[in-house]
Amino acid sequence: MVTLLTERGRYEAAASTEGESLWLPAVALSMATGWELKPEGFCRDEICVPLSRGRESEFRRGEEVDAAKLFRYAGQPLAASRDKSVWSFGTSAAIRSSALESLEAPDIGLPDLAGKVHRISDHRGKKVFLSTWASW
Amino acid sequence: MPVWQHLYDELKDYGFMVFAVAMESRGPEAARPWIEAAKTTYVSVIDADHRLAELYNMVNVPEAVWIDEAGRIVRPTEVAGSGDYFRKMDRVTRTLPEEGKAMRESMRTRYMDALRDWVKNGNRSEFAFDANAARGHVRKQTEDVALAHCWFRLGRHLHAAGRAEEAEAALAEASRLHPDSWNIWRQMGDMKLEGKPNPDFWGRVDKLGARRYYDKIDMPGMP
Numbered sequence: 447m448v449t450l451l452t453e454r455g456r457y458e459a460a461a462s463t464e465g466e467s468l469w470l471p472a473v474a475l476s477m478a479t480g481w482e483l484k485p486e487g488f489c490r491d492e493i494c495v496p497l498s499r500g501r502e503s504e505f506r507r508g509e510e511v512d513a514a515k516l517f518r519y520a521g522q523p524l525a526a527s528r529d530k531s532v533w534s535f536g537t538s539a540a541i542r543s544s545a546l547e548s549l550e551a552p553d554i555g556l557p558d559l560a561g562k563v564h565r566i567s568d569h570r571g572k573k574v575f576l577s578t579w580a581s582w
Numbered sequence: 583m584p585v586w587q588h589l590y591d592e593l594k595d596y597g598f599m600v601f602a603v604a605m606e607s608r609g610p611e612a613a614r615p616w617i618e619a620a621k622t623t624y625v626s627v628i629d630a631d632h633r634l635a636e637l638y639n640m641v642n643v644p645e646a647v648w649i650d651e652a653g654r655i656v657r658p659t660e661v662a663g664s665g666d667y668f669r670k671m672d673r674v675t676r677t678l679p680e681e682g683k684a685m686r687e688s689m690r691t692r693y694m695d696a697l698r699d700w701v702k703n704g705n706r707s708e709f710a711f712d713a714n715a716a717r718g719h720v721r722k723q724t725e726d727v728a729l730a731h732c733w734f735r736l737g738r739h740l741h742a743a744g745r746a747e748e749a750e751a752a753l754a755e756a757s758r759l760h761p762d763s764w765n766i767w768r769q770m771g772d773m774k775l776e777g778k779p780n781p782d783f784w785g786r787v788d789k790l791g792a793r794r795y796y797d798k799i800d801m802p803g804m805p
Contacts, residue, residue: 552637554633556628573700
C-alpha cells in the first residue's frame with residue numbers, strides 16, 4: 447500500500463514501486479488526482495496530453511498505470527518519501543496559471559474548528575472576501 | 583481578525599461574506615484561541631496543507647482575493663492591507679515607532695475603505711479590476727513553485743506521521759524551490775519549533791535588504 451497526497455486529499459492505494467515507477471490501479475489514480483489514461487492521451491477535465499503512438503504499453507499494464515511516469519511525461523509535479531511509501535502529486539504552473547487567468551475563482555472546501563467543511567462556492571450570490579492569516 | 587469581524591458586521595446586509603483561512607499545519611488547535619477570542623461569525627476555516635496558497639499562488643499572510651457574486655475574481659491574490667512598516671518594530675518590545683503606527687493605520691484604513699466601496703458599489707467601484715486588469719495582476723507562477731507545493735504537502739504529512747527528520751528535509755526542499763514563500767518558510771519553522779517564535783525570522787527579513795517583505799498593493803495612496 448502507498449499513501450497518495452493530492453489537492454483532493456489523502457488516499458491509500460494498492461501499488462507497486464519499481465525504481466522510478468509507481469504502478470497503481472488506474473481507478474485509484476483517477477480518484478486521487480482526476481488524471482486518466484484515455485485513447486486521446488493522459489487527461490484531466492478538458493486537458494489532454496497526447497501519448498505518442500505505440501507508447502501506451504510503457505504507461506499501462508492491464509488495469510494498472512505507471513502514475514509517476516505519466517506525471518513526469520505530462521509535466522506535472524510529484525514528490526515521494528525516501529521509502530516510496532508516500533507520494534505527493536501536484537498540478538503544473540501552466541495549468542494553475544491558466545485557471546487563475548480565466549478569473550474563475552478556484553473552489554476548495556476546508557474544515558472549520560468543528561470539522562464542518564465550507565466551500566467558497568457555497569457563497570455564490572455574495573461578494574466574498576477570501577483572506578488568509580496564521581498564528582505563526 | 584477583530585477588524586474582519588467588524589467589517590463583516592457592518593457589510594453583511596449588502597450580500598457579503600468573509601471567508602477566512604488559517605494556514606496552520608499543526609492543525610486547528612493552533613488557530614482555535616484566536617478564532618474563539620474574535621468570536622467570529624463569518625466563515626473561519628483551517629488549511630493544514632496550505633491548499634489555498636497552492637490554488638491562488640499565495641506567499642504570505644495576510645493575503646486576500648476579492649470574488650464577486652458570480653464567482654469571478656475581481657482582485658487576484660494581494661497583500662490584505664499590511665506593509666513593511668513592521669520592519670521598523672522594536673524587536674525586544676515588539677512595538678512600532680509612531681511613524682510605523684501611522685503607516686499601519688493609514689494602509690489598513692485605505693484597504694478596508696476600498697473593500698467597503700467594492701461591496702457597496704460592485705463593478706462600478708474603482709477598486710474592482712476589469713477582466714484585463716485582473717488578469718494582469720495574477721502573479722506569475724513557475725514550475726518550481728508547483729513542485730514546492732508537492733514537497734510541502736509531503737513534508738506536512740511526514741511531520742504529522744512523526745517522521746520529523748525526513749519531514750524537515752522535504753519542507754526545506756519546498757522552501758528552496760519557492761524562496762519567495764514566507765508561508766512555507768515560516769510554517770516550516772512553526773512545525774519544527776511547535777509554535778515557539780522563530781529566532782531566525784528577523785535575520786531572514788533583514789536579508790531582503792531593499793526588497794519588500796509584503797508586495798506593494800496596487801491602490802492609490804499605498805506606499
